[in-house]
Amino acid sequence: MxxxxxxxxxxxxxxxxxxxxxxxxxxxxxxxxxxxxxxxxARFISAKYYLFTLQAVVNLFLIFICELFLSSILVIGKTIKPKIDIKPGIFSLETSLQGDAEVTLLALLITLTPGSVVVDISRDNKVFYIHAMDIPELSDAVLKSKSKFEDAIKKVTRP
Amino acid sequence: MNGSNLIELGIAVIILLGTILGFLSSIGFIRLPDVYNRAHAFAKSSTLGVLFVLLGAFLFFLFAEGYFSIKLFLGIFFVFLTSPVSTHAICRAAYYSKVGLAKESVQDDLKEAIEGYTQKHSNAVARDF
Known part of the structure; x- marks a missing residue:
């Protein structure tokens, strides 16, 4: 590129x-x-045409903005309820991404999505330990957005 | 009511939305039970709040002064870049300093993983994990 x-x-x-x-x-x-x-x-220099990579970056950014809004609303809704009714906890999440750049990007995106903070990553970069504000609801949301994020990241980083 | 008034009204609404988000995140900071939950409130809603305020300022300069301020875009970019990193660092430091989870917590996979690790490696401490 x-x-x-x-x-x-x-x-x-x-x-x-x-x-x-x-x-x-x-x-x-x-x-x-x-x-x-x-x-x-492009086919003679044996690489993907770089506008396609650029388009994948824009795509990733749009997905992320969308997730940011949706889960922000969810967290704020929980915060301003008269009685705080949350079940926080740390859950583990396996990822199929490899390499420092991909894992860092996924951790960044998950942390920026409200309701979930990556507390730690295992030594072999395979398992994320994520603190979520409301386990049943938000861990499902993170699982769903994880596959979306992973696909989008793979499109950016892999040829 | 002419066009420029309408644009300024729209910008005011965007900035107001940003301040409301900041306010809600500070309410969350006071009300939520432990460090980790408070990190959610201060890191996320304030990111969105700052985003809205900077976006409003950017639009104001663009329409009222006719001047494209790339500096404000850089501000948004760096807030997005640094906010998750600092949140992660604070949470990780809190966890390894043995700050407990709130008593409402229902699950702690990291604790199990660390216990498994320290049992396997007899002279390891939790921080090595």
Whole structure:
């Protein structure tokens, strides 16, 4: 991906110099042209076209914003009830992700989703220990969003 | 009522929503029973609250002053980046300093895992897990 961005920037600069017009507009049109060239050449440099990766990143972000709103409402609803009726606890969650980057990203996303905080991760990076505010309800919610998050993360990090 | 008034009203509503979220999270901070539950309240609702306030400020500068402030976007980005890390660090530190869970708690898988680990490795302490 880094290589593709570099090639694309190079094509953009080349286009700007060939036009003999040092402006943002000319660079930008060169960059767009570079995107087109890379799209055609993507199968020769044996990598996924980087706009698809970018789209996966945007997709992950949208899923995350959606989850943030839904569970925020849930937690606030529990907080402002006249009588606090919660069953907190720590539950374990197995993940199929591998590598430091993927596990860190999933932990970040789960922690940012209200109602769940990752307290610890086992040594072999396989099991998350998550504190949830209301075990039956929120652990189901986390389990559901976990598979969504994992799919979205795999699309970003794996070719 | 013209267009710019309407936009300013919308921005005011967004910022008000952000402050309400901050207020609710501080109520949660007082009412909830233990460290871990309070971490939920202060970390999450305040993230969303800060997001709304910064978004409102961003829209205000964009429409009222006609100026695109990338600084506010960076603010949102860094709050999102640092808030979960600090929450995780506080919770983990609390757990290994043996701060107990609230008495309403129904489940503690981490405790079982740590006990299993310390039984297997006789000279290990909980922190090594």
């Amino acid at each position: 880094a290589l593709q961005v570099l090639i694309n920037l190079f094509i953009g600069f080349l286009w700007m110099f060939l036009q003999d017009d040092w402006s943002v507009l000319s660079f930008f049109s060169g960059y767009l042209f570079g995107l087109f060239v890379l799209f055609i050449l």
